[in-house]
Amino acid sequence: xxxxxxxxxxxxxxxxxxxxxxxxxxxxxxxxxxxxxxxxxxxxxxxxxxxxxxxxxxxxxxxxxxxxxxxxxxxxxxxxxxxxxxxxxxxxxxxxxxxxxxxxxxxxxxxxxxxxxxxxxxxxxxxxxxxxxxxxxxxxxxxxxxxxxxxxxxxxxxxxxxxxxxxxxxxxxxxxxxxxxxxxxxxxxxxxxxxxxxxxxxxxxxxxxxxxxxxxxxxxxxxxxxxxxxxxxxxxxxxxxxxxxxxxxxxxxxxxxxxxxxxxxxxxxxxxxxxxxxxxxxxxxxxxxxxxxxxxxxxxxxxxxxxxxxxxxxxxxxxxxxxxxxxxxxxxxxxxxxxx
Amino acid sequence: xxxxxxxxxxxxxxxxxxxxxxxxxxxxxxxxxxxxxxxxxxxxxxxxxxxxxxxxxxxxxxxxxxxxxxxxxxxxxxxxxxxxxxxxxxxxxxxxxxxxxxxxxxxxxxxxxxxxxxxxxxxxxxxxxxxxxxxxxxxxxxxxxxxxxxxxxxxxxxxxxxxxxxxxxxxxxxxxxxxxxxxxxxxxxxxxxxxxxxxxxxxxxxxxxxxxxxxxxxxxxxxxxxxxxxxxxxxxxxxxxxxxxxxxxxxxxxxxxxxxxxxxxxxxxxxxxxxxxxxxxxxxxxxxxxxxxxxxxxxxxxxxxxxxxxxxxxxxxxxxxxxxxxxxxxxxxxxxxxxx
Numbered sequence: 001x002x003x004x005x006x007x008x009x010x011x012x013x014x015x016x017x018x019x020x021x022x023x024x025x026x027x028x029x030x031x032x033x034x035x036x037x038x039x040x041x042x043x044x045x046x047x048x049x050x051x052x053x054x055x056x057x058x059x060x061x062x063x064x065x066x067x068x069x070x071x072x073x074x075x076x077x078x079x080x081x082x083x084x085x086x087x088x089x090x091x092x093x094x095x096x097x098x099x100x101x102x103x104x105x106x107x108x109x110x111x112x113x114x115x116x117x118x119x120x121x122x123x124x125x126x127x128x129x130x131x132x133x134x135x136x137x138x139x140x141x142x143x144x145x146x147x148x149x150x151x152x153x154x155x156x157x158x159x160x161x162x163x164x165x166x167x168x169x170x171x172x173x174x175x176x177x178x179x180x181x182x183x184x185x186x187x188x189x190x191x192x193x194x195x196x197x198x199x200x201x202x203x204x205x206x207x208x209x210x211x212x213x214x215x216x217x218x219x220x221x222x223x224x225x226x227x228x229x230x231x232x233x234x235x236x237x238x239x240x241x242x243x244x245x246x247x248x249x250x251x252x253x254x255x256x257x258x259x260x261x262x263x264x265x266x267x268x269x270x271x272x273x274x275x276x277x278x279x280x281x282x283x284x285x286x287x288x289x290x291x292x293x294x295x296x297x298x299x300x301x302x303x304x305x306x307x308x309x310x311x312x313x314x315x316x317x318x319x320x321x322x323x324x325x326x327x328x329x330x331x332x333x334x335x336x337x338x339x340x
Numbered sequence: 341x342x343x344x345x346x347x348x349x350x351x352x353x354x355x356x357x358x359x360x361x362x363x364x365x366x367x368x369x370x371x372x373x374x375x376x377x378x379x380x381x382x383x384x385x386x387x388x389x390x391x392x393x394x395x396x397x398x399x400x401x402x403x404x405x406x407x408x409x410x411x412x413x414x415x416x417x418x419x420x421x422x423x424x425x426x427x428x429x430x431x432x433x434x435x436x437x438x439x440x441x442x443x444x445x446x447x448x449x450x451x452x453x454x455x456x457x458x459x460x461x462x463x464x465x466x467x468x469x470x471x472x473x474x475x476x477x478x479x480x481x482x483x484x485x486x487x488x489x490x491x492x493x494x495x496x497x498x499x500x501x502x503x504x505x506x507x508x509x510x511x512x513x514x515x516x517x518x519x520x521x522x523x524x525x526x527x528x529x530x531x532x533x534x535x536x537x538x539x540x541x542x543x544x545x546x547x548x549x550x551x552x553x554x555x556x557x558x559x560x561x562x563x564x565x566x567x568x569x570x571x572x573x574x575x576x577x578x579x580x581x582x583x584x585x586x587x588x589x590x591x592x593x594x595x596x597x598x599x600x601x602x603x604x605x606x607x608x609x610x611x612x613x614x615x616x617x618x619x620x621x622x623x624x625x626x627x628x629x630x631x632x633x634x635x636x637x638x639x640x641x642x643x644x645x646x647x648x649x650x651x652x653x654x655x656x657x658x659x660x661x662x663x664x665x666x667x668x669x670x671x672x673x674x675x676x677x678x679x680x
């Protein structure tokens with residue numbers, strides 16, 4: 001497995017996107033988000049996506065030179081048309097707007113529709129946390145998940161992410177899908193010929209299954225926590241897809257994300273340092289909690305990503321061979337120099 | 341089991357609270373919320389609470405004549421001190437403020453701290469939905485839940501509720517705790533000498549247990565959906581307890597709720613009727629979903645409560661004998677006439 005520094009990997013990704021027709025500024029921005037996901041250990045949202053993105057450009061599923069359009073705006077809210085362009089471009093712009101608005105109005109919400117894949121939600125939520133705000137990002141996407149009690153794929157894995165300033169140099173980062181598992185995890189299990197844990201999927205007849213192949217033969221992912229995950233997925237579909245004049249699940253023929261973003265300025269409620277001190281006390285108490293059987297400790301959401309990030313910044317990012325092969329062949333097609 | 345109309349039950353409850361020192365207006369308001377819970381079939385938040393509330397007044401845990409104080413306010417946000425009074429009084433005022441603000445600013449957030457038990461969250465979220473807004477209510481409360489990986493009770497069941505206008509005469513109502521089960525459900529299983537489903541509780545040593553008594557002997561509830569429920573409970577503890585200058589779990593010696601409320605005016609994003617039409621399409625597709633094995637249909641969150649409410653409005657509310665005995669004896673102590 002080749003190991004590249006974050007800078008090298010960003011440069012390479014940007015060159016590949018540039019060669020595929022993405023304008024320079026956007027190519028760098030999208031690549032930076034992908035490599036940030038790799039840095040944080042979320043390789044499923046990293047440069048593994050480059051070949052997929054290039055295919056999407058070729059298929060017309062994403063418009064590589066789309067600009068965003070603000071279609072509606074108030075002092076505290078906005079609605080943004082992503083023009084079917086790269087989600088990273090549109091979502092970063094959306095969170096910037098939310099942050100600027102919340103500076104003045106304490107709380108703000110921005111809806112984004114007609115956006116291609118936005119990647120790792122945490123990137124945008126963290127933008128708010130760095131500015132002393134609680135950042136919230138939720139999105140809907142292509143249907144993989146059955147509603148609780150049903151057997152058809154009607155909802156996306158509809159994740160929600162919160163970034164909360166903690167005063168510890170890194171925010172608390174909660175980034176959870178509302179499905180029991182991601183599709184990607186099932187795919188990995190299938191590749192490894194492993195059985196799934198109970199409660200991840202239904203087969204096409206609506207029976208619980210532990211055979212990963214059943215998902216791809218008409219099955220569906222199950223919601224997390226039974227009806228609770230279904231209920232939350234429904235709320236997110238509505239916030240991200242209905243409120244934003246975007247698309248609800250099943251009404252779009254191609255990959256998409258509709259996004260609902262919020263920023264809440266902590267100083268509007270209380271002094272940031274007092275807020276952070278309270279959060280710190282809470283985190284200390286959680287970390288001091290004696291472990292349950294089978295665990296070593298309580299892990300604060302966001303800490304594992306921070307630790308991987310620190311390590312990979314120093315040691316570089318390993319790219320698994322199959323992804324590297326795809327990238328190399330894309331380099332060949334595109335006339336981009338491939339490092340080593 | 342006696343059966344009373346909602347009106348009769350509200351009148352009786354109000355008299356009992358009045359006799360316990362609650363001023364008339366607040367006694368009626370609190371009673372109306374309790375009976376609304378009974379109407380919706382959420383009997384755990386209904387008049388079963390009257391004896392508990394009266395004991396709390398006597399013990400000084402709640403100040404029956406407290407007024408709320410707005411301690412901080414902007415055009416779109418407010419922070420309210422509940423004065424340790426009844427949560428229903430404070431939370432209704434808080435949501436009224438959120439709604440008034442969102443009329444002008446599209447999105448608003450109100451924090452409420454030093455509040456006694458607020459009862460059923462849906463009541464407040466529905467206030468927003470009736471005004472063409474998405475209502476959000478989340479609160480923290482006394483610790484019953486272990487963080488994922490830990491074995492001590494450090495978090496409340498920290499529920500969150502969303503009410504969303506649907507154009508079907510009743511809102512979509514999502515009201516979910518972030519724990520695998522409520523404490524009340526474990527209590528019922530213990531009373532019936534039934535084993536718990538897997539994954540509800542830990543015993544005091546941090547081992548999974550299906551024996552309900554273990555919860556009351558130093559055990560803890562588990563979060564829903566493993567680390568996901570823990571993460572969401574943490575976010576809610578911070579929104580409701582830290583942002584509001586309220587209390588985080590474990591720092592208050594008596595029963596409390598700190599509350600975070602939001603209102604989002606749909607017309608700020610798009611025409612309400614278009615929003616409702618989109619939501620309707622989504623609900624129709626969910627309802628038409630063929631069932632999974634073991635289910636009859638997909639149930640839309642909020643529908644069961646609506647159906648029970650319609651039935652109980654017509655047929656009255658049955659009060660289980662043990663609660664009725666408590667209420668009767670409270671009537672005796674308080675010199676309140678008890679119907680039959």
